Amino acid sequence: MTNFERVKNIIINTLEIDEVASITMGTSIMDDLDADSLDAVEVMMALEDEFDIEIPDEDAEIFKNIGDIVRYIEEKIN
Amino acid sequence: MSLVGKNALVTGGSRGIGKAIALELSKNGINVAISYINNKEKAEEVVYEIEKNGVKGMAVKANISKEEDVLNMAKDIDAEMGPIDILVNNAGITKDNLIIRMKTKEWDDVIETNLKGTYLCTKSFVKGMMKKRYGKIINIASIVGITGNFGQGNYSASKAGVIGFTKSMAKELASRGINVNAVAPGFIRTDMTEILKDDIRDSLVKSIPMGRIGKPEDIANIVVFLASEKSDYITGQVINVDGGMVM
Numbered sequence: 001m002t003n004f005e006r007v008k009n010i011i012i013n014t015l016e017i018d019e020v021a022s023i024t025m026g027t028s029i030m031d032d033l034d035a036d037s038l039d040a041v042e043v044m045m046a047l048e049d050e051f052d053i054e055i056p057d058e059d060a061e062i063f064k065n066i067g068d069i070v071r072y073i074e075e076k077i078n
Numbered sequence: 079m080s081l082v083g084k085n086a087l088v089t090g091g092s093r094g095i096g097k098a099i100a101l102e103l104s105k106n107g108i109n110v111a112i113s114y115i116n117n118k119e120k121a122e123e124v125v126y127e128i129e130k131n132g133v134k135g136m137a138v139k140a141n142i143s144k145e146e147d148v149l150n151m152a153k154d155i156d157a158e159m160g161p162i163d164i165l166v167n168n169a170g171i172t173k174d175n176l177i178i179r180m181k182t183k184e185w186d187d188v189i190e191t192n193l194k195g196t197y198l199c200t201k202s203f204v205k206g207m208m209k210k211r212y213g214k215i216i217n218i219a220s221i222v223g224i225t226g227n228f229g230q231g232n233y234s235a236s237k238a239g240v241i242g243f244t245k246s247m248a249k250e251l252a253s254r255g256i257n258v259n260a261v262a263p264g265f266i267r268t269d270m271t272e273i274l275k276d277d278i279r280d281s282l283v284k285s286i287p288m289g290r291i292g293k294p295e296d297i298a299n300i301v302v303f304l305a306s307e308k309s310d311y312i313t314g315q316v317i318n319v320d321g322g323m324v325m
Contacts, residue, residue, distance in 0.1 A: 038250065038253065038254070042208060045205065045208075045209070
């Protein structure tokens with residue numbers, strides 16, 4: 001599984017959505033997937049568990065789309 | 079009962095209202111952790127009584143106004159008992175004084191324990207509740223947080239703060255299956271009210287329509303209700319338990 005797929009799975013499970021095909025690197029969690037701020041925090045918490053990293057709030061604030069998240073995580077785990 | 083096997087933390091559970099809450103929860107099959115600040119012996123006695131009800135009990139020394147203490151407490155409880163389902167923010171202190179005589183330390187101490195402590199404990203345990211989509215947070219406020227009280231500027235401000243915090247948390251967490259409510263005790267017989275002078279006590283009792291002082295168990299009963307599935311549709315409320323003092 002690629003990191004993008006792992007992130008995508010976390011988002012799908014956390015937000016309990018089923019439109020899997022429409023999620024791309026350019027998808028915004030809040031604008032495109034109708035997540036509220038609490039959902040976004042929960043996605044971050046779940047990603048922290050999945051990748052065993054810490055994502056400080058200041059970092060999470062600058063993510064614009066899923067691509068930003070994947071690149072951030074890859075930088076952290078490599 | 080669906081409460082059987084759930085885990086609760088009662089801060090300040092070694093005496094007074096907190097002790098009554100801890101014991102009542104344990105009678106309903108709930109494992110109960112209590113925090114205490116000084117009196118280890120008293121805390122251990124409460125744990126002994128909790129365990130007599132056939133559930134797990136534990137006592138953790140923690141100053142809830144200190145973030146480090148709260149984080150360590152959360153770790154200890156998680157290791158020994160597992161995730162907390164029911165959080166009772168009960169620990170509180172008074173340092174009564176007239177505003178003209180109040181020391182800033184008296185103000186800070188009361189706000190830090192009663193209000194900041196409630197915030198720190200909530201923050202520490204809410205993550206686990208969010209993940210489980212289940213949780214009951216019960217904050218012990220006071221009717222003076224609603225009415226104000228002569229000589230209790232710091233205490234009443236801290237309790238009014240707890241009430242505002244309760245309502246905000248109820249709004250933030252409702253969609254995650256977490257209920258947040260406050261209980262506002264009136265005049266309850268504890269060490270905190272035992273120090274009052276006789277004439278003050280007498281005049282207080284006169285202001286209670288029921289004409290008597292409440293028992294810690296009166297608070298414990300409503301906390302058990304708010305911890306149970308019977309209160310699943312109630313959130314963001316302040317329930318006065320005061321013999322009719324404030325209406």
